[in-house]
Amino acid sequence: MSITIVGIGFAIMLTLMFLGIPVAVAIVAVGALGGMVFYGMPLVDMMGGVVWTSFNSPSILAIPLFMLLGELLLRGGIADKMFDAFAVWFDRLPGGLLHTNIATSALFSATSGSSVATAATVGTIALPALNQRNYPISASLGSLAAGGTLGILIPPSINLLVYGSLANASVGQLFAAGLIPGILLALCFSLYIAIFQSNSGRDVELPKLSLRTKIGYLKYLFPPLLIFGVVMGSIYGGLATPTESAALGVVIALAIVGTMKRLTWALLLNCCMQAARTTGMTVIVLSCALLLNVTISMLGATQVVTQWVVGFGLEAFTLLLVLIAFYVVLGMFMDAMSMLVLTVPIAVPMVAAVGVDPIWFGIFIILMCEIALITPPVGMNLFVVHGLRRDGGSFNDVVKGALPYVGVLIGFVILIMLVPDIVMWLPDRLAGR
Amino acid sequence: MKRIAQLSGITFGAIMIALSFAIAAETILRKFFSHSMGGIDELGGYAVAVVAPLAFLVTAYEQAHIRINVLHGKLPLRARAMLNVAAAVSLGLLALFLLYFTFNTVQDTLAYRSIAQTPWATPLIYPQSVWLVAMLAFTIGTIAIASRATLLAIRGDWTTLDRRFGPGSPQDELEAELADLKTRDGLQQ
Amino acid sequence: QSLSFKVLGQPAGSGLIAQNKEQPFFEALAANTGLDVSVQYLPVDVAGIPDSDGLRVLKSGLFDIVSIRGPQVSRDEPSILGFDLIGLNTSYESGRAHIDAFYDTVDQRLQTQFNAKLLGVWPAGPQIIFCKPEISGLADLHGLKVRVGDQSAANFMAGLGATGVPMPFGEVQQSLARGVVDCAVTGPASANSGGWPESTTTVLPLALQMAVNGYAINLNKWNAMSAEDQGKLQTAITTLTDDIWTYSEELYADAMRCNSGETPCSLATSYALKRATVSEADAATVAAAVSEVSLPVWAEQCNAVFAECEARWRETVGVQLGL
Ligand code: NA
Ligand code: NA
Numbered sequence: 001m002s003i004t005i006v007g008i009g010f011a012i013m014l015t016l017m018f019l020g021i022p023v024a025v026a027i028v029a030v031g032a033l034g035g036m037v038f039y040g041m042p043l044v045d046m047m048g049g050v051v052w053t054s055f056n057s058p059s060i061l062a063i064p065l066f067m068l069l070g071e072l073l074l075r076g077g078i079a080d081k082m083f084d085a086f087a088v089w090f091d092r093l094p095g096g097l098l099h100t101n102i103a104t105s106a107l108f109s110a111t112s113g114s115s116v117a118t119a120a121t122v123g124t125i126a127l128p129a130l131n132q133r134n135y136p137i138s139a140s141l142g143s144l145a146a147g148g149t150l151g152i153l154i155p156p157s158i159n160l161l162v163y164g165s166l167a168n169a170s171v172g173q174l175f176a177a178g179l180i181p182g183i184l185l186a187l188c189f190s191l192y193i194a195i196f197q198s199n200s201g202r203d204v205e206l207p208k209l210s211l212r213t214k215i216g217y218l219k220y221l222f223p224p225l226l227i228f229g230v231v232m233g234s235i236y237g238g239l240a241t242p243t244e245s246a247a248l249g250v251v252i253a254l255a256i257v258g259t260m261k262r263l264t265w266a267l268l269l270n271c272c273m274q275a276a277r278t279t280g281m282t283v284i285v286l287s288c289a290l291l292l293n294v295t296i297s298m299l300g301a302t303q304v305v306t307q308w309v310v311g312f313g314l315e316a317f318t319l320l321l322v323l324i325a326f327y328v329v330l331g332m333f334m335d336a337m338s339m340l341v342l343t344v345p346i347a348v349p350m351v352a353a354v355g356v357d358p359i360w361f362g363i364f365i366i367l368m369c370e371i372a373l374i375t376p377p378v379g380m381n382l383f384v385v386h387g388l389r390r391d392g393g394s395f396n397d398v399v400k401g402a403l404p405y406v407g408v409l410i411g412f413v414i415l416i417m418l419v420p421d422i423v424m425w426l427p428d429r430l431a432g433r
Numbered sequence: 434m435k436r437i438a439q440l441s442g443i444t445f446g447a448i449m450i451a452l453s454f455a456i457a458a459e460t461i462l463r464k465f466f467s468h469s470m471g472g473i474d475e476l477g478g479y480a481v482a483v484v485a486p487l488a489f490l491v492t493a494y495e496q497a498h499i500r501i502n503v504l505h506g507k508l509p510l511r512a513r514a515m516l517n518v519a520a521a522v523s524l525g526l527l528a529l530f531l532l533y534f535t536f537n538t539v540q541d542t543l544a545y546r547s548i549a550q551t552p553w554a555t556p557l558i559y560p561q562s563v564w565l566v567a568m569l570a571f572t573i574g575t576i577a578i579a580s581r582a583t584l585l586a587i588r589g590d591w592t593t594l595d596r597r598f599g600p601g602s603p604q605d606e607l608e609a610e611l612a613d614l615k616t617r618d619g620l621q622q
Numbered sequence: 623q624s625l626s627f628k629v630l631g632q633p634a635g636s637g638l639i640a641q642n643k644e645q646p647f648f649e650a651l652a653a654n655t656g657l658d659v660s661v662q663y664l665p666v667d668v669a670g671i672p673d674s675d676g677l678r679v680l681k682s683g684l685f686d687i688v689s690i691r692g693p694q695v696s697r698d699e700p701s702i703l704g705f706d707l708i709g710l711n712t713s714y715e716s717g718r719a720h721i722d723a724f725y726d727t728v729d730q731r732l733q734t735q736f737n738a739k740l741l742g743v744w745p746a747g748p749q750i751i752f753c754k755p756e757i758s759g760l761a762d763l764h765g766l767k768v769r770v771g772d773q774s775a776a777n778f779m780a781g782l783g784a785t786g787v788p789m790p791f792g793e794v795q796q797s798l799a800r801g802v803v804d805c806a807v808t809g810p811a812s813a814n815s816g817g818w819p820e821s822t823t824t825v826l827p828l829a830l831q832m833a834v835n836g837y838a839i840n841l842n843k844w845n846a847m848s849a850e851d852q853g854k855l856q857t858a859i860t861t862l863t864d865d866i867w868t869y870s871e872e873l874y875a876d877a878m879r880c881n882s883g884e885t886p887c888s889l890a891t892s893y894a895l896k897r898a899t900v901s902e903a904d905a906a907t908v909a910a911a912v913s914e915v916s917l918p919v920w921a922e923q924c925n926a927v928f929a930e931c932e933a934r935w936r937e938t939v940g941v942q943l944g945l
Contacts, residue, residue: 020505020516020600022498025523028530042684046671048538049679051531052561053672055485056478058790064484068449168667170792238801240460241793243477247456254450272446273439273491276484280492281499283485288527293670300662335499345670378503432799432821467765469785541678545698545735546927550674552776552786554923557697 003308006301009034013342023338024288031292038299047291054290058243059165063113064279065246066156069253070112071271073227074121076257079108081220083125088214094198097135098143099190101126105147106186107221109154110228111249113161114278115336115373119148119381123388137393139197142401144388145381146189146408149370152336154182156231156246159340159369162286163362166293166344171242172235174362176427179232181363184422185412192408223256236430282337289341296345306350316354320364320417323347324410327365331372335380339372340365360416363423367413374402437574438494441487452480472553479560486531486567490574493524500600514594518586521598525579528572535568625659625847627651630685632835633673634665637811638873638889639746639866644689647862655858657851666691674698677838681736686843688738692834693772700924701731702834704935705743707920708774709911710943711832714871717745721834723938731928732838739844741856742863743836747874748829749775752813752822753805754798756896759826760904769794769806774916775830781915782907791816798822809833810877811890819881819893826898827878828908837863913945 009030016026035043054060073079083104090099105122112118123144130140152159155175164171193200231249234240240248257263296302314322330339344365351361373381376399386398416422459473492498505516539561541547547557585594629648632640647654648663666673666689674694679685696702704724711717721743729740749771757763764783770776776786787803791812797803799821806818807830813819837859844852873889880887883894917932924931936945 017501018504019519020500020502020513021520022500022524022527024498025520025527028527029523032530039684042679042682044534045537045682046675046679046684048534048536048541049672049675050670051535052482052538052564053674055482055564058474058477058793060485061477061481064445064449064481064488065453068446068453168792170796172793172796234460236800238797239464241789241797241802243474244456244460247453248460250450250453251457268446269439269443272449273442273495275449276442276445276488276491277495277497279445279485280488280490281497284489284492285499287485290670297664297669302668333501333503335501338499338501349668378501430799431796431817433817463767463785463787467767467785469767469787474788541698547698548700548923550693550697550772551788552773554773554919 003304005299006304009301017338018333023335024284027285027288027292027342031288031295035295035298038295043295043298046294050290050294051287054165054287057165058241059161059171060283060286062156062161062171062243062246063158063282064275065243065250066113066158066161067275067279067282068271069156069227069231069246069249070114070117071275072250072253072257073111073224074117075267075271075274076253076260076262078223078227078253078256078260079104079111079121080125082107082224083122083129085217085220087129088209088217093194095190095193095200097126097130097133098139098193098197098200101130101140101143102147102150102186102189102193105144105150106154106182107224107228109150109152109182111156111224111231112151113156113158115149115151115159115370116380116384117278118151119145119384120388122147123385127388127390131391135200136197137389137391138397138401139193139200140401141385141389141398142403142405143189143193143197145374145379145385145398145402146405147186148381148385149373149405149409150182150186152369153178153185153363153366155179156242156249157366158282159337159366160362161242162282162337162340163344163365165286166289166341167348167358167362169358169362173359173427173431175232175235175242176430177359177363177423178366180426181367181412181416181423185367185409188408188412189405192404196404226256227252285337285341289345292342293345302346302349305346306353309350310353314354316351316356317417319351319354320356323351323364324368324413327368328371328375328406328410331368332375333378334372335378336369336372340369357420357424359427360420360423363416364413367409367416371406371409375406434494434574434577437570438491441490441570441574445484445487445491448480448484452477472551475549475551475553475555479555479563482560482564483567486564486571489528490571493571493575493578496598496600498524502600505600510595511591513599514591515586517594517598518582520600521575521579521582525572525575528568528575532565532568532572535565539565625657625851627659627661627686627843628684629661629663629687629689630669630671630676630679631663631665631689632691633667635667635815636665637746637809637815639744639870640665640689643862643866643869647858648687651858654862655854657854677732677736677738680738680838680840683840683842685840687741687837687839690836690838692836699728699731699735700920701728701928701931703774703920704728704924704931704939706831706834707912707916708778708830709908709916710939711745711748712829712905712909714745714832714867717832717834718867719942720939721745723942724935727931727934727938733841736838737841738838739841741837741839741859743834744863744866745870746833746835747809747811747870748827749807749809749831749833750828751805751807751826751830752798752818752895753824753826754801754822755804756824757805757826758898759901760828760907763805766804767802769797769803771807774919775807777915777919778830778911781911794818795821809874810881811873814877814881814890814893819895822895824896824898825878825881826900826904828900828904830908912943917945 013030086100086103160174231245234245462468542557549555651661673691676690676695677698680688732738767785769789770786779786876889880890881895921932
């Protein structure tokens with residue numbers, strides 16, 4: 001087993017993917033067929049057990065539950081008024097509504113596990129208002145695409161669930177680890193806006209609202225905060241495990257949507273179909289990655305790559321810098337979830353060898369996924385936000401608007417490398433350390 | 434096909450919602466009444482095994498399995514269409530492969546009369562049979578999709594192949610989202 | 623000609639026995655056996671294979687030697703649980719006697735059912751109770767939520783009026799800290815490496831089980847070896863398992879001292895857990911669990927797949943207990 005064979009396998013997989021073959025198929029084609037070449041049918045015989053056991057795990061169960069929760073909140077209309085509520089408070093800051101975009105994204109992230117859903121929802125609500133008030137299009141689209149990426153960092157997060165199952169890390173710890181970086185990153189985005197976009201939206205006369213009206217708007221923040229409170233509070237208040245908290249969230253969301261008199265069969269059917277669709281997308285790639293994992297480790301590929309990398313004698317800090325470069329490039333071309341499942345099985349043992357904590361590394365990888373979501377040519381959040389435009393402008397606008405946030409994200413990654421406690425403080429507290 | 438996909442989606446949702454209520458009840462009982470119905474987590478595991486293949490089917494029906502279209506999108510129509518056929522057929526083959534080893538696993542479970550090491554001591558053949566049926570549904574669904582794509586290719590209908598079997602474009606999704614938002618606005622009035 | 627073995631080991635994070643005894647032994651198998659052999663050793667979690675599939679993987683020939691995890695693989699072969707019923711092995715000494723007595727029965731089952739031969743059996747160590755509320759004995763568990771590893775432990779807890787809660791090992795520490803569960807059962811060394819003493823106050827060192835594991839080899843591989851080579855391998859593995867029996871006991875004593883902040887503490891982190899004294903009544907309750915709870919439930923299950931199961935157990939282990 002040499003680094004060349006590992007490289008060839010990886011190259012074949014990428015080629016299949018770039019030709020538009022489903023990512024899951026490309027992974028299994030290389031993983032299973034490659035494994036069969038070396039180990040024959042016994043390898044295939046054991047795959048059923050791997051799939052059965054992975055389906056039987058609580059962290060996989062959390063995926064469909066959080067997907068369903070997100071759909072209920074979105075389609076039940078719980079998030080729609082959040083933007084207005086933030087807008088009346090933030091529109092006078094330097095950068096105005098752009099802060100509202102970030103704040104709405106951050107709060108929506110606290111109820112949804114997906115970045116694409118966050119960008120789509122907040123973008124749909126925000127763009128008409130931004131256009132009406134003459135905000136520069138590039139800055140508007142960029143803040144929506146970047147704000148949306150918070151969806152997978154602020155818990156709950158599907159990507160953290162997937163990371164947890166691949167790296168065998170505690171989901172409760174991972175969710176705790178994402179919270180403070182999520183809030184700080186949202187503040188960093190806002191800081192960037194305050195400094196570099198401070199003139200946006202200045203040329204529109206704003207209606208003067210009484211404090212009473214403004215406070216009245218706060219009621220729209222209550223339902224999402226309630227959901228976040230129930231989901232995260234039940235984990236950290238000792239009521240439930242992360243999976244159980246997702247189920248509690250679904251029940252509460254059904255109750256809220258019911259109270260708002262919106263719980264119809266059509267809505268439920270729509271939520272079920274959408275949740276099934278996104279669950280299918282995620283879980284099939286995850287299952288296939290777990291199968292590839294067996295071949296990779298049986299062939300000793302993990303050790304080969306780890307030894308190859310360790311052979312350079314890099315310190316943890318330098319190795320992480322190299323990984324940032326690697327992920328930024330890979331993330332340009334690859335979907336964030338595919339990138340996650342393909343690299344985690346090899347990257348985690350590699351960084352563990354130089355003493356990096358797997359919980360901390362989970363947040364590092366999530367930040368890399370966030371970058372992947374807003375770098376061209378393949379950046380899901382860019383596609384989503386661009387698709388929301390009604391003026392038929394160029395794709396370059398959203399790319400240009402989002403690019404500075406890639407810089408903010410890279411700066412933020414280096415910050416958590418220098419001060420790992422930003423990530424580890426909360427999970428350590430919750431573990432009673 | 435639409436019926437089968439919808440039925441899968443409804444089954445998926447019904448199982449997940451029922452499970453959510455069961456888990457919520459279990460959690461509350463455990464915390465405030467120090468009582469456990471027991472086995473809910475076990476049931477949850479089996480539920481995933483059953484709903485996952487159904488979810489795969491819904492995803493396949495909506496052409497939403499993750500595909501990377503950085504190169505694909507730049508090819509000429511006919512090449513794009515042919516790659517779409519390859520994608521549909523390969524997904525069918527993947528389903529067959531999953532079905533094959535699922536069948537082997539269930540056969541072993543039957544042979545050893547395996548019993549879950551849980552408070553319920555469930556004979557694994559019960560949940561695994563349902564798992565096998567769900568896998569079978571996924572396989573039949575994807576093979577139906579692959580056959581349709583192949584037929585279109587034989588007829589040389591490249592335009593339909595490109596339009597209906599391409600990587601789910603974000604544009605379509607957004608149209609749907611916008612329509613959905615309009616409905617919600619309507620409800621608010 | 624030279625031999626080659628693919629060995630599926632205990633999970634990488636499962637503790638010092640795997641790290642200091644099992645892995646070094648297999649990686650130096652040629653030197654330890656005097657055989658001309660090459661070995662690929664892979665921890666089960668690194669391989670990405672579920673540990674409950676150990677026997678299936680052994681039969682399929684994907685691995686030649688598997689370090690089988692008793693509680694997990696008993697899913698496919700319930701006779702293995704006969705080694706370690708709740709309340710059966712309350713000390714290392716009695717554990718060894720019971721396991722030796724039932725060894726041939728399990729070996730026979732593995733040969734007929736899984737085309738595999740049992741080479742040796744060893745204990746991870748006594749599984750004891752860690753609690754966040756202070757407890758002084760089993761009676762205090764009434765009304766508490768206890769994380770358990772398997773079915774018979776859950777049954778036993780139900781008998782005490784406690785609620786058995788199954789939960790992945792990785793979530794236990796935080797669940798104890800946040801009060802999702804009040805108590806949890808595991809070995810003192812695992813508890814130490816998982817940081818449980820940070821979120822619990824008391825340990826009740828009452829051995830419910832020994833967590834029995836073992837080594838088995840695919841029969842095709844075994845039969846292809848010469849009698850001489852078979853002898854060398856069997857001798858080496860027996861030496862290994864004997865060594866682990868001793869080491870397991872040392873580890874247990876050391877981890878117990880570490881958890882309670884006593885010295886010498888050489889292998890684990892030092893904490894300040896209170897060690898509850900085991901009353902004679904509690905010891906008797908656990909010992910009585912064999913005939914009252916664990917044997918009847920297990921026998922029914924095991925007899926269903928292997929008619930002579932209970933009879934064999936009674937004539938080997940049962941006689942020792944006077945059952
Ligand atoms: Na989130
Ligand atoms: Na990208």
